[in-house]
Amino acid sequence: MTDFGFTINKPRVIDYDNTDKRVLKYLLAHEPSFNSCIFCGSCTATCSAGNFTDFNIRKLKIFIRRGLTEEIASEAEKCMLCGKCFLVCPRGVNNRNIILKVREALTKIESHEL
Amino acid sequence: MNKKVVVIGGGITGMEASVQLSALGYSVTILEKESQLGGHLKDWTVLFPNLRKGTEIVSFLEHGLELQEVNVIFNSKINEIKKINKHYEIIVEGRKTLVADAILVATGFDLFDAHRKEEFGYGIYENVITSYDLEKIFAKEGEIRTPSGIKPKRIGFIHCVGSRDEKVNNHYCSNVCCVTGVKQAMELKTLIPDAEIFNFYMDMRMFDTHFEELYLESQKKYGINFIRGRLSEANETIDKRIVIKVEDTLTSRPLKMTVDMMVLLVGMEPSKGTKEIANLLNLKMRESGFLKPEDDHTMSNVSNMPGVFFAGTCSGPMSIKYTFTDARAAVTKINCFLKEYELQNRILVN
Amino acid sequence: MEEKRNIWKDYQKEIADDHYYYVRSCIRQSFFPASEEFFLKVLKDELGKDIFDDPNHTTCTGIGYHADVVPFETIMTVVARHFALMKESGYKNIIISCVTSFGIYTEIIETWKHFPEVLEKIRENLYKATKREFDIPLNMTHSSDIIYKFRNEIAEKANYKLINQLTGRPLNVVEHIGCHYSKMFPKYGVGGAEFPLVLAGMIKAWGGDVIDYPERRHCCGFGFRQYLVQANRGYSAANSKKKFESMEPYKPDLVLCNCPGCTMFMDKWQYTISELEGKTYGENNQGVPVLTYEELAGLVLGYNPWDLGLQFHQIQSEPLLRKMGIDFSPEDKYKTRSGIQMPMPECPANINF
Numbered sequence: 001m002t003d004f005g006f007t008i009n010k011p012r013v014i015d016y017d018n019t020d021k022r023v024l025k026y027l028l029a030h031e032p033s034f035n036s037c038i039f040c041g042s043c044t045a046t047c048s049a050g051n052f053t054d055f056n057i058r059k060l061k062i063f064i065r066r067g068l069t070e071e072i073a074s075e076a077e078k079c080m081l082c083g084k085c086f087l088v089c090p091r092g093v094n095n096r097n098i099i100l101k102v103r104e105a106l107t108k109i110e111s112h113e114l
Numbered sequence: 115m116n117k118k119v120v121v122i123g124g125g126i127t128g129m130e131a132s133v134q135l136s137a138l139g140y141s142v143t144i145l146e147k148e149s150q151l152g153g154h155l156k157d158w159t160v161l162f163p164n165l166r167k168g169t170e171i172v173s174f175l176e177h178g179l180e181l182q183e184v185n186v187i188f189n190s191k192i193n194e195i196k197k198i199n200k201h202y203e204i205i206v207e208g209r210k211t212l213v214a215d216a217i218l219v220a221t222g223f224d225l226f227d228a229h230r231k232e233e234f235g236y237g238i239y240e241n242v243i244t245s246y247d248l249e250k251i252f253a254k255e256g257e258i259r260t261p262s263g264i265k266p267k268r269i270g271f272i273h274c275v276g277s278r279d280e281k282v283n284n285h286y287c288s289n290v291c292c293v294t295g296v297k298q299a300m301e302l303k304t305l306i307p308d309a310e311i312f313n314f315y316m317d318m319r320m321f322d323t324h325f326e327e328l329y330l331e332s333q334k335k336y337g338i339n340f341i342r343g344r345l346s347e348a349n350e351t352i353d354k355r356i357v358i359k360v361e362d363t364l365t366s367r368p369l370k371m372t373v374d375m376m377v378l379l380v381g382m383e384p385s386k387g388t389k390e391i392a393n394l395l396n397l398k399m400r401e402s403g404f405l406k407p408e409d410d411h412t413m414s415n416v417s418n419m420p421g422v423f424f425a426g427t428c429s430g431p432m433s434i435k436y437t438f439t440d441a442r443a444a445v446t447k448i449n450c451f452l453k454e455y456e457l458q459n460r461i462l463v464n
Numbered sequence: 465m466e467e468k469r470n471i472w473k474d475y476q477k478e479i480a481d482d483h484y485y486y487v488r489s490c491i492r493q494s495f496f497p498a499s500e501e502f503f504l505k506v507l508k509d510e511l512g513k514d515i516f517d518d519p520n521h522t523t524c525t526g527i528g529y530h531a532d533v534v535p536f537e538t539i540m541t542v543v544a545r546h547f548a549l550m551k552e553s554g555y556k557n558i559i560i561s562c563v564t565s566f567g568i569y570t571e572i573i574e575t576w577k578h579f580p581e582v583l584e585k586i587r588e589n590l591y592k593a594t595k596r597e598f599d600i601p602l603n604m605t606h607s608s609d610i611i612y613k614f615r616n617e618i619a620e621k622a623n624y625k626l627i628n629q630l631t632g633r634p635l636n637v638v639e640h641i642g643c644h645y646s647k648m649f650p651k652y653g654v655g656g657a658e659f660p661l662v663l664a665g666m667i668k669a670w671g672g673d674v675i676d677y678p679e680r681r682h683c684c685g686f687g688f689r690q691y692l693v694q695a696n697r698g699y700s701a702a703n704s705k706k707k708f709e710s711m712e713p714y715k716p717d718l719v720l721c722n723c724p725g726c727t728m729f730m731d732k733w734q735y736t737i738s739e740l741e742g743k744t745y746g747e748n749n750q751g752v753p754v755l756t757y758e759e760l761a762g763l764v765l766g767y768n769p770w771d772l773g774l775q776f777h778q779i780q781s782e783p784l785l786r787k788m789g790i791d792f793s794p795e796d797k798y799k800t801r802s803g804i805q806m807p808m809p810e811c812p813a814n815i816n817f
Contacts, residue, residue, distance in 0.1 A: 002739040002740070004694075004697070004736060004739070004740065005694045005695065005697075006694060006695055006696070006697045006698040006701075007698050007740060008698045008701045008702050008705055008736075008737065008740055008741060009698045009699045009701075009702040010702075011702070011706065012367055012368060013367065013368040013369065013370055014362055014365065014367050014368065014369040014370070015370060016369060016370065016371035016372075017370075017371060017372050028337070032334075035333045035334055035337055036330060036333050036334050037333075038318075038333075038340070039342070039364050058364070059364070059365065062362070062364045062365050063365070065339070066362065066365065066369070068365075091330065229470060229471075232471055232656065232658040232659065233658045233681075237467055237470070238467045238468060238471075238659070347658070347681060349676075349677075349678040349679070349680065349681075350676060350678070351678055352677075352713045352714060357678045
């Protein structure tokens with residue numbers, strides 16, 4: 001292979017047609033309140049982990065919606081499961097259970113159950 | 115002899131105001147440019163926020179006209195309006211000149227012509243339709259098909275088409291498109307339960323009674339998806355599907371998605387008739403072309419010409435509910451004017 | 465095509481009929497050396513027009529401008545000098561042979577319209593520096609506008625059509641107008657920016673089909689400040705790659721370009737992508753030929769492809785010539801006009817020549 005001194009950039013665009021919706025499907029089946037999220041960010045604002053790390057639960061939920069499995073996996077492990085995000089949610093989204101179900105889904109994906 | 119009011123335009127506003135004015139004892143004539151009454155209402159099958167049929171509202175209005183004696187002149191074209199002392203003479207093509215003690219302008223809106231957003235491909239890509247076209251598809255009944263003739267599996271709604279957009283010189287919000295997007299998404303989902311439906315929006319403006327509840331219901335019960343990002347351009351794939359390109363603003367990344375059908379939620383513009391009548395009567399208009407009242411707080415419905423009033427969507431985008439309210443408000447103003455109550459000239463202290 | 469007519473009628477620019485002052489492109493003279501010569505030849509010999517190729521004009525300095533080393537005021541004065549040369553030689557209609565330059569000229573003229581004090585400043589600059597005075601052109605066109613204007617005359621004289629002689633079907637042609645042709649000022653481009661007509665009109669007139677693929681409007685990635693720095697070139701190539709991936713299902717027979725930078729990169733990045741990622745576009749891993757509008761007009765008119773300089777391209781055009789039924793001599797490909805054999809380029813590892 002010729003060395004040109006550069007490689008071709010990977011696209012940043014979310015190619016929705018080709019992303020992996022397995023976590024999303026699992027979540028919609030097991031925690032339907034996920035559907036009511038309007039991504040207002042009150043969960044992130046109150047998040048214990050998010051105040052001192054780059055964890056962003058609102059963004060995690062968007063990654064799930066878009067099927068970005070790599071990003072989901074790296075985010076989902078950062079939550080400390082305190083449950084404040086559920087407490088503040090104006091639309092009754094069970095954020096704490098979302099984290100648990102996402103972790104479940106990721107384990108199932110790893111063991112080829114999903 | 116009864117005082118005469120001429121109502122220009124026979125949509126919701128014109129019909130409701132005429133019923134009310136006639137009930138108050140005025141002699142009312144509606145000038146309608148089309149061959150039937152009802153305006154845009156007859157083009158919409160089911161209405162937000164309660165999904166009732168549009169025809170119910172039409173029949174309510176028509177029943178009112180039956181109860182009261184209202185003269186309707188169809189297919190009328192107004193050539194000139196002259197102010198003679200305290201009354202107006204309205205010259206209608208091919209007809210006897212009408213005399214009016216007061217005029218109500220109820221000339222309504224035109225839908226935004228989606229061809230003007232070239233980059234969205236309306237009129238070029240067959241599976242790009244407008245919210246108006248979708249209503250016609252709903253009206254046909256039977257199975258929903260895209261213009262290409264397939265059962266759509268994924269549908270995208272595009273908000274703010276022709277609204278809040280400097281590029282088409284429409285800076286204002288059209289008020290009704292957000293909730294129409296929610297309503298039409300729910301209707302489609304009911305008809306095609308396995309379809310994925312997305313709304314692409316800048317802001318969800320759920321301002322009125324029950325709008326927010328409808329929005330929540332669309333997510334909870336119908337699984338409608340909402341992506342915050344405005345369409346930049348649409349393209350066609352080799353199999354005639356539509357590629358939507360937006361920024362997914364909540365991940366700060368560009369997003370593209372292929373849909374079987376893209377629906378443009380077209381907004382309202384001042385109608386051609388509104389502009390014509392404004393010219394004939396020298397009425398003040400806003401920069402947007404909608405009619406401008408004498409005072410935004412205290413003088414709604416009151417034009418700069420004595421005895422000329424206006425109501426409904428010729429003064430700005432509004433929903434059916436507010437159109438009714440506005441028509442009735444204008445009737446109160448006209449009544450005060452014709453009875454020569456001094457309520458209009460109250461003092462505003464700076 | 466039919467449904468686009470409504471858009472096109474809003475973007476019909478005036479294109480002068482004769483008596484042109486011609487300003488050249490920097491890049492084209494090096495990479496597609498026959499294009500400009502052929503343009504002058506077609507205008508003079510085939511169409512009988514008066515066109516002046518002035519040896520005194522210079523680069524517009526556009527590459528420097530877009531790379532942030534030439535300030536706006538400087539480039540405006542350089543362009544003003546070209547206008548002065550045009551005035552001195554008695555012309556009022558300018559043809560610009562490069563989309564980058566064309567974009568700069570339109571940007572400058574619009575600036576002067578909105579800020580007359582800037583125009584006065586540039587008049588002063590030019591006068592102080594050169595004692596020259598200038599007029600703003602009466603008619604300003606890109607050279608593809610001219611070929612577009614005379615596309616039907618060219619079609620009448622055509623020896624070959626954009627039709628696959630083996631199948632009898634129109635060739636699938638991708639058109640790429642280049643960002644600076646009309647994205648900044650749609651009114652200066654034939655057909656506007658979203659559904660441009662300038663190249664599509666030629667393709668239709670000469671018998672081909674225009675492909676509208678999802679990434680049609682996307683930039684080729686040229687972008688000046690990207691390719692000038694080696695480490696950034698991966699960004700530049702990624703843009704071209706995005707386009708080739710998107711057009712692939714349509715099986716394009718050729719890409720027709722408007723802008724020198726796009727022609728160069730759409731052509732040459734195909735080699736880079738084939739080397740870096742092992743992916744070669746086009747049938748039989750031959751690549752997709754990328755031509756300038758003059759080169760395509762030349763083929764249609766029956767000129768010798770080697771006189772048109774097609775052998776200077778990265779992607780070779782023999783498959784296209786065969787499809788069009790053009791009679792060509794393979795042994796003359798690398799010979800000079802006087803018949804001397806030139807060195808032959810090596811065949812790339814992943815592109816079938």
